[in-house]
Amino acid sequence: MKKIISFLLVTAMLATAMLATALIGCGGSKGSDNSDNNSSDWSYIENKGDFVIGVTYFNPMNYLDDNGELTGFETEFAKAVCEEMGVTPKFQKIDWDSKEVELNAKTIDCIWNGLTINDERKANMDISNAYMENKQVMVTKAENVEKYSTAEGLKGATVVAEKKSAGEEVAQTDEYFSSAEYISVDSQAKALLEVKSGTADIAVIDYVMTIGTLSEGSDYSNLSVIDSQSFAPEQYGVAIRKNSTETLKKLNDAMQKVADDGTLNEIADKYNLKDLIIIEAEN
Secondary structure: OHHHHHHHHHHHHHHHHHHHHHHHHHHHHHHHHHHHHHOOHHHHHHHHOEEEEEEOOEOOOEEEOOOOOEEOHHHHHHHHHHHHHOOEEEEEEOOHHHHHHHHHOOOOOEEEEEEEOOHHHHHHEEEOOOOEEEEEEEEEEHHHOOOOOOHHHHOOOEEEEEOOOHHHHHHHHOHHHOOOEEEEEOOHHHHHHHHHHOOOOEEEEEHHHHHHHOOOOOOOOOEEEEEEEEEEEEEEEEEEEOOOHHHHHHHHHHHHHHHHOOHHHHHHHHOOOHHHEOOOOOO
16 A cells, blocks of 8 residues: 555656646746747847947948048948937948848848848838938049940950949949949959959949049049949938838937938038938928
8 A cells, every 4th residue: 555655646746747847838938939929129129228230341431440440421320320219339340242141130230331222122121211312333443434434345344343232233234234244242342442453444333432432542542433424323221120110110210310400411511421311301
């Protein structure tokens, strides 16, 4: 009888332990699921306190000054907007080709780096209201401007642009470049270096980049924009993760406030970009 009673006691204890473990496991799993389901993108950003901004370096948008500090129009604009949003900006250099992967993996919270708004990107990311106009232009050595001012002159020329950029789309699809050889590079800065060094003839890049980069006394003062041709008028926006409704509203509201109080125009004027700004003050 004692053996039977002992056996029953042990069995009961094991059953109780297994039930408790199962309940704890279910409770923990349920809690985790609820946390994930109820946690919006904005809650995630607000809880950690910083807004990680994916950038590449190009003047005048985001670049390192003589002291090695990050500066530029978008750097200052982003700081002002983050102050309105109540978060701390944290800038992180990214590979432009992997920007959407990094965004969705949450290694960054937004892409704020001369991002052209188009239907494909709007399908994959939420994008802010447009804040700036831009276009794509050709840059070549000053002595070659006249030579490449017509499509016929591009026969056999080597054209470079940043991979997965608006410049690449132009170089690959516009009939003007049909007789040229196209090569992709990993940044707009690299595209300019290729032209400067003579390993490429033409770079297709953002017009805004030429404003800050091709100025007199710069490293690229021997390069010029081919003014007779421009392509793909476009607008810039800030990209965040898809379906981040609350984050998008806070971002758009903060951008508008920075425009309303005059800060946006002050920053744009500092970098000779004021004529390209398209957010109008509402007050």
